[in-house]
Amino acid sequence: MIKSVLLHCVQTTSIALLILLSFNLQAKRTEYQIEIRNHLFYPAKIIIPSNEKVKLVIHNKDDNVEEFDSFDLNREKVIFPHRSAVIFIGPLSAGEYSFFGEYNPYSARGKVVVKEQFQDQQTIKGEQHVN
Amino acid sequence: MLINTVLLFLQNALPIFIITVLLLLRFSSETINKPSVKWLALSLILVVTLAVILSYFLESISQAVDGKGIELFLSSGFLLVYFFSIILFVHKNSNRETAIKIQLALIMFLIIGCLNGAHFILYFTSYWSKAQQVQSMLIGLILGGGICLSIAILFYFLLKYADRRFHPNTSSYFLLFFTIGQLMHAIVLLQQIDILPSSQSLWDSGQFIAENSELGRLLTVLFGYETTPSLLQFITYAIAFIIPVIINLLISHAKPLLLLFRGEKS
Numbered sequence: 001m002i003k004s005v006l007l008h009c010v011q012t013t014s015i016a017l018l019i020l021l022s023f024n025l026q027a028k029r030t031e032y033q034i035e036i037r038n039h040l041f042y043p044a045k046i047i048i049p050s051n052e053k054v055k056l057v058i059h060n061k062d063d064n065v066e067e068f069d070s071f072d073l074n075r076e077k078v079i080f081p082h083r084s085a086v087i088f089i090g091p092l093s094a095g096e097y098s099f100f101g102e103y104n105p106y107s108a109r110g111k112v113v114v115k116e117q118f119q120d121q122q123t124i125k126g127e128q129h130v131n
Numbered sequence: 132m133l134i135n136t137v138l139l140f141l142q143n144a145l146p147i148f149i150i151t152v153l154l155l156l157r158f159s160s161e162t163i164n165k166p167s168v169k170w171l172a173l174s175l176i177l178v179v180t181l182a183v184i185l186s187y188f189l190e191s192i193s194q195a196v197d198g199k200g201i202e203l204f205l206s207s208g209f210l211l212v213y214f215f216s217i218i219l220f221v222h223k224n225s226n227r228e229t230a231i232k233i234q235l236a237l238i239m240f241l242i243i244g245c246l247n248g249a250h251f252i253l254y255f256t257s258y259w260s261k262a263q264q265v266q267s268m269l270i271g272l273i274l275g276g277g278i279c280l281s282i283a284i285l286f287y288f289l290l291k292y293a294d295r296r297f298h299p300n301t302s303s304y305f306l307l308f309f310t311i312g313q314l315m316h317a318i319v320l321l322q323q324i325d326i327l328p329s330s331q332s333l334w335d336s337g338q339f340i341a342e343n344s345e346l347g348r349l350l351t352v353l354f355g356y357e358t359t360p361s362l363l364q365f366i367t368y369a370i371a372f373i374i375p376v377i378i379n380l381l382i383s384h385a386k387p388l389l390l391l392f393r394g395e396k397s
Contacts, residue, residue, distance in 0.1 A: 029325070053329060065257040071342045074359060075323055078201065078253065080190045086198050088325040103254060105135060 029055040029088065036060045036079065036108065039101060044110035053090040060084070066108065070099035073112065090114075132264045136271025138348075141278060143251040145352045146313075147178070148283035150243045153309055154236045156290055156302035157219060158229075174240055181241060182248030186256070189249055199324040206317035208242045213317075215239050216310035217375045221382060223303045243313070282349070305353070311371045312355025318364055319357075332359035 030049075034056060035042045048054050060066050060079040068087065069076045079085040089097075092114045101108025151171075192200040215235045222232060255272075258264055293301040321327040337358040340347050350356035357364060 051331070053325070055325075065253055071337075071358070074319055074357070077323065078189070078193065078250070080193060083190070083194065084198070085193070087323050088329070091329065091331055093331055102139070103135070103257065 029053055031055045031057060034058045034110070036062055036066050036101065038062065039064075039066070039104040039107040041099075041101070041108055041110035045113060046110070047113045047115055048090065048092070050094045050114050050116050051091045053088055056087050056089060058085050058087070065103065067102035068099060069102040070097060070112075072097035073099060075099070076102070132258075132267040133271045133274075136268050137275045137278070139251060139254055140272060140275025141348060142352075143247040144275060144279050145282065145349070146247050146309075147240075147244045148279045149286065149309060149352055150240055152283050152287045152290070153302060153306040154240060156287065156294065157223070157236065157306055158233065159291070174237060175244075178241055178244030178248060181245045182252055185245050185249035186252040189253060199326075202320040202324045202326075205246055206320045208246050209313040209317035209320075212239050212242050213310045213314040213371065216306055217378070220303055220307050220375045221378050223300060223379075224383070239310075307372065307375060308354045309352075311368060312351070312353065314371050315355035315357060315364055315368060318367055322361070322363070327363060330361045330363065332361055333365055335359050 030052070032046050032048065032054060034046070036058065039062065046056075056068075058068055058077075058079055060081055060083055063081050065078060065080055067076060067078045068085070073089050073092075075087050075089060077085050077087050089112065092112075094114050094116045097112045097114065099110050099112065155171075189201065192204050194200060196203055215238060218235060219232060222228070255268065258268060290302040290305060298304075318327060322329045335358055340350065340356070340358070342348070342351060342356070342358045347356060347358070355368070360368075
């Protein structure tokens with residue numbers, strides 16, 4: 001009996017993931033680019049609109065693995081050296097949400113600023129990193 | 132580096148220690164096929180070997196399916212762990228098919244061990260080359276290992292005591308909550324790659340127990356604690372708990388009825 005239930009579990013998991021993938025008709029999301037260089041995020045501050053899901057593309061230009069991590073955004077993703085990774089965040093209410101590099105938490109730090117009245121501005125120029 | 136290594140060790144190794152304790156307690160009452168120290172040592176060697184192999188392939192997996200490979204891979208593993216835990220939970224009072232249940236437990240242990248272990252190996256190997264940080268990392272490893280072991284031993288005896296004094300199935304419920312925590316992790320990963328819908332958080336309990344605090348990290352590992360859960364996470368958590376409990380109730384109530392029915396027939 002357990003064998004059949006076990007088989008059923010594996011089948012259900014596979015089917016569930018396939019259905020999820022087939023329904024993955026993603027809407028076009030606004031894209032924001034972030035770079036990791038010398039264990040710092042560039043830009044370190046990103047301004048996004050409230051109540052909207054957005055796409056973050058993170059490029060790791062370092063020779064070491066880094067992990068984008070945020071307790072506020074509830075996101076974590078390993079980014080391999082000289083590779084890029086994509087994560088989706090939001091919809092979020094107005095406020096500030098910090099993120100950091102888990103492998104270099106004292107240097108690699110940044111924040112996502114969510115604004116109600118979103119102006120056509122994605123990064124604050126002149127501010128390259130928060131340190 | 133030292134603190135970071137300890138924190139990473141807690142985050143990645145504590146789930147392995149906790150699942151070991153929960154599975155040992157799950158089978159401690161079994162009369163036959165009880166897991167031995169030899170069995171546990173072999174499983175540990177297998178987990179370490181598989182975690183090393185997995186860490187080697189993680190980069191390739193991360194680039195698969197348009198960069199969604201890791202999330203899909205990890206969430207599949209966590210989903211399987213949850214499904215297997217339902218089987219163990221529902222059959223917790225049955226002494227039949229113990230061998231299959233032990234095999235399921237071994238697979239759960241391997242999945243949790245590999246997925247968490249590979250992540251830590253990645254961190255460890257990435258910074259091994261930096262000679263000046265090796266000492267800090269080694270001290271961090273010893274400290275982290277000691278903390279995890281202490282928590283695991285304390286947890287083992289607390290649950291064993293609770294099983295005897297309060298409710299015989301306390302550890303089985305803890306195993307279910309632990310795997311629901313893994314299921315929550317799978318949901319967050321699928322939301323992260325936009326496969327599952329995200330919504331604004333229902334509440335923020337960060338001011339009471341912050342997720343990055345020691346207690347927050349422990350609760351996250353034990354129950355899938357989340358300071359800002361979305362509606363989908365909340366509903367899934369409730370359903371993931373209620374369904375196995377209902378199945379368990381149905382089975383436990385159906386058995387006496389079935390026996391009564393058979394008795395009347397004969």
